[in-house]
Amino acid sequence: xxxYNKRLAKSLWVFHVSGxxxxxxDIEILDLITPAFDVERFGLKLVGSIRHADVLLVTGIxxxxxxxxxxxxxxxxxxxxxxxxxxxxxxxxxxxxxxxNKVKKREDIIPIDLYxxxxxxxxxxxxxxxxxLIGVLNG
Amino acid sequence: MDKDEKFFKAMGDKxxxxxxxxxxxxFNVKNEDLREVVDYLFKTMGCRLxxxxxxxxxxxxxxxxxxxxxxxxxYFCPRVVIKDKEHPKVKSIVPIVKGAEWIERELxxxxxxxxxxxxxxxxxxxxxxxxxxxxxxxxxxxx
Amino acid sequence: xIANSIPIGPFHPLLxxxxxxxxxxxxxxxxxxxxxIGWMHRGHEFISEMKTFTQSIYLVERICGICSTSHPIACxxxxxxxxxxxxxxxxxxxxxxxxxxxxxxxxxLWLGLAGHFIGYDTLWMxxxxxxxxxxxxxxxISGNRNHYGMMRIGGVAKDVDPASIPDLAxxxxxxxxxxxxxxxxxxxxxxxxSRLKGVGVLSYDDAVAYCATGPTSRASGVRGDVRKDxxxxxxxxVEFDEIVxxxxxxYDKLVLRVLEVIESVxxxxxxxxxxxxxxxxxxxxxxxxxPGEGIGRYEAPRGEVFHYIRSDGSNxxxxxKVRAPSFVNIPTYTASCKGIPVADVLITxxxxxxxxxxxxxxxKVVNKENDPCLIDLLKISREKTERIRREINGSK
Numbered sequence: 237x238x239x240y241n242k243r244l245a246k247s248l249w250v251f252h253v254s255g256x257x258x259x260x261x262d263i264e265i266l267d268l269i270t271p272a273f274d275v276e277r278f279g280l281k282l283v284g285s286i287r288h289a290d291v292l293l294v295t296g297i298x299x300x301x302x303x304x305x306x307x308x309x310x311x312x313x314x315x316x317x318x319x320x321x322x323x324x325x326x327x328x329x330x331x332x333x334x335x336x337n338k339v340k341k342r343e344d345i346i347p348i349d350l351y352x353x354x355x356x357x358x359x360x361x362x363x364x365x366x367x368x369l370i371g372v373l374n375g
Numbered sequence: 376m377d378k379d380e381k382f383f384k385a386m387g388d389k390x391x392x393x394x395x396x397x398x399x400x401x402f403n404v405k406n407e408d409l410r411e412v413v414d415y416l417f418k419t420m421g422c423r424l425x426x427x428x429x430x431x432x433x434x435x436x437x438x439x440x441x442x443x444x445x446x447x448x449x450y451f452c453p454r455v456v457i458k459d460k461e462h463p464k465v466k467s468i469v470p471i472v473k474g475a476e477w478i479e480r481e482l483x484x485x486x487x488x489x490x491x492x493x494x495x496x497x498x499x500x501x502x503x504x505x506x507x508x509x510x511x512x513x514x515x516x517x518x
Numbered sequence: 519x520i521a522n523s524i525p526i527g528p529f530h531p532l533l534x535x536x537x538x539x540x541x542x543x544x545x546x547x548x549x550x551x552x553x554x555i556g557w558m559h560r561g562h563e564f565i566s567e568m569k570t571f572t573q574s575i576y577l578v579e580r581i582c583g584i585c586s587t588s589h590p591i592a593c594x595x596x597x598x599x600x601x602x603x604x605x606x607x608x609x610x611x612x613x614x615x616x617x618x619x620x621x622x623x624x625x626x627l628w629l630g631l632a633g634h635f636i637g638y639d640t641l642w643m644x645x646x647x648x649x650x651x652x653x654x655x656x657x658x659i660s661g662n663r664n665h666y667g668m669m670r671i672g673g674v675a676k677d678v679d680p681a682s683i684p685d686l687a688x689x690x691x692x693x694x695x696x697x698x699x700x701x702x703x704x705x706x707x708x709x710x711x712s713r714l715k716g717v718g719v720l721s722y723d724d725a726v727a728y729c730a731t732g733p734t735s736r737a738s739g740v741r742g743d744v745r746k747d748x749x750x751x752x753x754x755x756v757e758f759d760e761i762v763x764x765x766x767x768x769y770d771k772l773v774l775r776v777l778e779v780i781e782s783v784x785x786x787x788x789x790x791x792x793x794x795x796x797x798x799x800x801x802x803x804x805x806x807x808x809p810g811e812g813i814g815r816y817e818a819p820r821g822e823v824f825h826y827i828r829s830d831g832s833n834x835x836x837x838x839k840v841r842a843p844s845f846v847n848i849p850t851y852t853a854s855c856k857g858i859p860v861a862d863v864l865i866t867x868x869x870x871x872x873x874x875x876x877x878x879x880x881x882k883v884v885n886k887e888n889d890p891c892l893i894d895l896l897k898i899s900r901e902k903t904e905r906i907r908r909e910i911n912g913s914k
Contacts, residue, residue, distance in 0.1 A: 254535050256558045259875040260583020260664045262534050263627065270630075270646035284531030302536055302557045304505055305528055331577050334568055335561040356583065356664055360902060397602060398748070399813055423742065424729045425815075425824050426841035441813065441824065448747035450813055474729035477849050500556035 238375055240316075244290055245373035247279035248366070251289035251313075255306050256338075257296030260356040261323040265293060273359045280366060286312050291369075292319045294346070297329060297338045303345050310346045318369060321348045322362065324355040378420060379449060386412060401439075404453040406465055412453050413468045416442045422451060424472050427479070429486040436463050436486060457488065467493040487511030524860065528557055532635055532864055535874040541855075541863060548863060551855045553848060558874045566838040571597055571671060571807060571829075574838065578825075579665055581840065582876040584627065587620045588818035589825070589840070589876075590669035595750060595814025596825040597671050600807055608793070609673035609800045614752040615789040616659065616668050617816065618782040622693070623652040624819035625775040625782075628871045629704075632772060635868045636713050648696050651689050657906060658682050673801035678793055682910050687790055694783045701776045714769035717858065718866030721766055724853040732821020734847045734870045737774045738766035744817035756788045768869040775871075806833070818843055820871050842876030 254262050268275045269282060283289055286309050298306060310317070324330045326348070332338060339345060352365040379400060383390060389408040394401040404412050416422045422442040430437040435458045442451040457463040467490035468475050479490045480499040487510070490496060501508050522543055528536040536557035542550040562581055566574045578589040591613060598605070605613075626649040633641030653663045659678055660666035668674050704710060720730070725738040735742060743760045745753040758781045763770040809831040815824050821843030828837040847870040855866055 253529060256536075256560055257875065258580045258583045258586075259535065259873065260586065263583055264664070266534070267646065267650075270650075271643055272647060272650040297560065299557070299559055300506060301501070301504055301559065302528070305536070305557075309529065331580055332560050332565065334565050336564060337559050337561045355580075358663065358902070396599075399599070401811065423726075423731070425822065426826075426839070426845070428826050428837065428839040430828065430837045439826070441826070443822075445742040445747055448744075448749075452813075472729065473727040474846055474849060477845065500559045502554055502556060504556070 241373040242375065244316075245370045247281070248290050248318075248370065249281050249283045249288055250291045250293050251283055251286045252293045253295075253306060253309060255294055255296040255302050256299040257323060257325055261295040261325075264356045264359060264362065265295075265322065268359055268362060273363065275363060275366065278363075278367065278370065287314065289313060290317065292317055292346075293322060294319060294326065294348075295322045297325045297332045297335065298342050298345060299335075299337045300339055301337075303339045307345050318350070318373075319346055319348045320350045320352065320365065320369065322352050322357060324353055327351045327353045330355060378444065378447065379451075382415065382420060382451070385415060398448055399450045399452065401452045401454060404455055406455055406457075409453065409455055409466055410468060410471065413440070413442075414471050416451055416453075417472050420444065421446075424468075424474055424478070425450075427475070427482060429482045429488060431486065434458065435460055436488060438465060438482065438488065440468075463488040464491060465489075466491050469493055483511070485511060526863075532868075534631075537872075537874050539851075539867070541860065543860060546859045546861075548855050548858055548860060551851050551863075553851065555848070555874060555877055558877070563838055563840060566840075567835055570833045571835065574835065575669055575671070576667060578840065579667065581842065582873050583664055584624050584873060585620065585818040585820065585823065585842075585876065586665050587616050587668065588816050588823045589842075591617055591751075592814045592816040592818075592823040592825040593827070594669050594671050595816060596812045596827040597807060597814070597829075599812030599814055600810045600827065600829055601804075603672055603802065603804055605673050605802055606799045608677075608796050608798050609802075610752040610755070611789045611792050611796065612674045612678055612800065613669070614756065615678070615786055615793070616656075616666060616674075617751070618785045618789070619652060619655060619659075621782045621819045622779050622786075623649055623656075624871075625779045626652070628819075628868075629700075629772065629775060632768075632865065632868060635865050636710075638709060638713075641710075645700070648693065648700075651693065654906065655686055655689055657903065658686065658910065661903065670801055671807075672804040673799070675801070677800050679910075680794070683790055683794060685910050687787070690783055690787055690790070694780070694787075697776070697780050697783060701773075701780060704776055705773065710772065711769065714772060714865065715767060716765075717768045717862045718854045718869055719765070719767045720850055720854040724850065725766070728850045728853065729846050730821070730850050730870075731846060732817070732819075732843050733771055733774050733778070734821060734850065736761065737763050737770040739764045742822075744815050744822050748815065750816075752789065752792075755792075756785050758782075758785050768865055771869050807831070820844055820873060820876075821847060842873065844870070844873045844877045848872055848877060 354361055390402045392403045422444050425441040425443045428439045438455045440453050482488050484498045484500050524541040527538040538554040540552040541548050575590045575593050578593045579586050581589050626645050630642040630645040660668050720738050722739045725735040725740045746760050761777045763774050807829045811828040813826055824841040826839040827835045830836050
């Protein structure tokens with residue numbers, strides 16, 4: 237799929253899903269598309285539907301109620317789709333590891349391609365992560 | 376006379392084991408007197424219902440209502456103790472305070488306390504939960 | 519009359535967080551609205567009961583990323599209320615400064631999103647540009663853009679560096695000017711006026727009956743501001759006005775938030791002036807918490823945050839109840855959404871600044887071998903903090 241990925245990398249469209257986060261990563265993601273950081277210069281764009289997206293951006297520990305919905309969203313996505321996990325919650329549960337309502341293993345619900353750690357990650361870190369994804373797609 | 380003195384005088388012996396702290400009053404109220412006390416606090420004194428806390432103790436369940444008097448920054452906290460842990464039942468205050476609807480549904484969800492005359496006694500957070508929880512969340516907390 | 523229903527959510531293009539609404543409509547008009555929450559439930563109260571008091575403060579910070587200092591302040595107030603612990607005067611001003619900075623950034627955030635919700639993206643981009651200096655101020659004060667970790671029982675964790683005060687004052691000067699400009703622009707803007715005036719009205723009686731708090735109730739003419747009522751921290755020592763507006767529509771809520779930002783800038787300036795003069799400790803040593811119960815509250819950007827903590831004399835709370843402002847504000851939709859057209863529903867839903875996270879309380883693995891990118895990320899972050907520090911020292 238090398239040639240396809242190369243064309244995809246020119247303009248990644250991102251759909252953003254929040255699966256029980258503390259909201260902070262989501263706000264920082266929105267911050268990325270405002271004038272101070274402006275990721276549209278890399279061709280990145282937030283879109284309103286998963287059907288248009290190339291990248292699925294997920295945040296938060298998935299709680300048991302939202303997990304089936306996120307699975308559904310992943311299944312609805314046109315493939316190939318790249319899943320980017322933002323925040324410490326996704327990479328390692330953060331302070332919610334004792335929660336009774338979280339799913340045991342998030343990787344069972346959707347496969348994750350890229351982790352961006354931080355609570356919340358600084359916008360620079362997010363840009364670095366996404367640029368690396370573009371680099372991988374370019375081969 | 377201060378508002379709080381007036382309140383305690385009007386309620387008389389409906390109130391027991393009163394604890395006074397700086398700008399906070401905690402007192403016990405029986406289940407059958409609850410509506411009268413709440414009615415006085417909400418309608419006559421113009422207090423705002425902040426929330427209600429459910430607590431599990433050795434001797435039963437407790438509900439602690441928090442009424443805030445916004446003019447003086449005072450909190451009035453009527454406490455209702457329920458001895459029956461298996462089937463806890465309390466009178467609902469929704470007919471007096473409309474905003475208590477979600478607060479009581481949350482208590483039902485977490486602690487299984489049933490409120491009589493509540494317009495919609497359903498779970499709040501675990502409604503349509505994929506695990507189909509039958510019990511209140513306080514039982515599932517050990518896992 | 520046959521009412522049709524329109525589902526909104528759990529994932530909707532406009533909504534940041536997952537929540538579900540069901541609108542019962544008759545033609546274009548909304549007849550009834552039903553809400554379902556629980557998609558964000560993480561079990562904070564339970565986790566907090568397993569942690570020590572000091573750990574709890576950092577946990578409640580993660581209830582919500584936007585009010586991430588209101589919850590810790592309310593939590594430390596609750597613990598201090600058990601024993602009537604006093605805090606040093608310098609710590610009081612620092613707490614107020616951080617709390618008010620958060621109000622500025624949260625209100626600006628909402629203002630931008632409100633513009634986005636009505637399809638006015640210019641306002642969004644514009645306002646969020648002025649929000650960025652506020653986040654930089656947080657980075658100067660606490661070292662992080664969000665989740666500051668400033669609160670402790672008996673004081674604050676970190677002092678404000680006296681060298682950085684002139685820089686902070688400079689940013690406040692800029693903010694004050696821009697906010698005055700924004701207030702004028704928002705009030706005169708024909709788009710906002712025609713789109714928001716008279717939309718989603720929450721009447722005085724409904725605001726009282728639903729026990730709404732914060733800007734939601736103050737825009738409906740109900741008085742009530744924890745900062746004025748309880749005057750904890752430095753709020754008794756600084757001058758500011760409580761803003762109450764009469765109409766209860768979305769336009770009033772918007773104007774109220776802009777005016778509150780101006781008040782907050784005023785408070786922050788006074789705090790900075792005082793921080794120049796007052797020297798002293800910032801943390802009282804608190805050895806142990808005696809058995810008892812305490813209530814702590816704080817005026818978060820969205821309304822009153824309420825924490826109730828009961829201690830049995832050990833180092834853990836036996837019950838920690840958290841009530842976020844959105845929990846009492848969200849049920850007001852039942853009153854404010856009835857009888858309005860479907861097109862106006864989303865901005866009405868957004869008008870209370872709902873926070874569902876409150877209510878419910880790069881490391882690359884694609885190619886592991888040859889790319890040590892974790893080091894890169896840390897390097898970028900450190901370089902930025904260093905740069906900000908250098909700028910402060912350079913301008914001195």
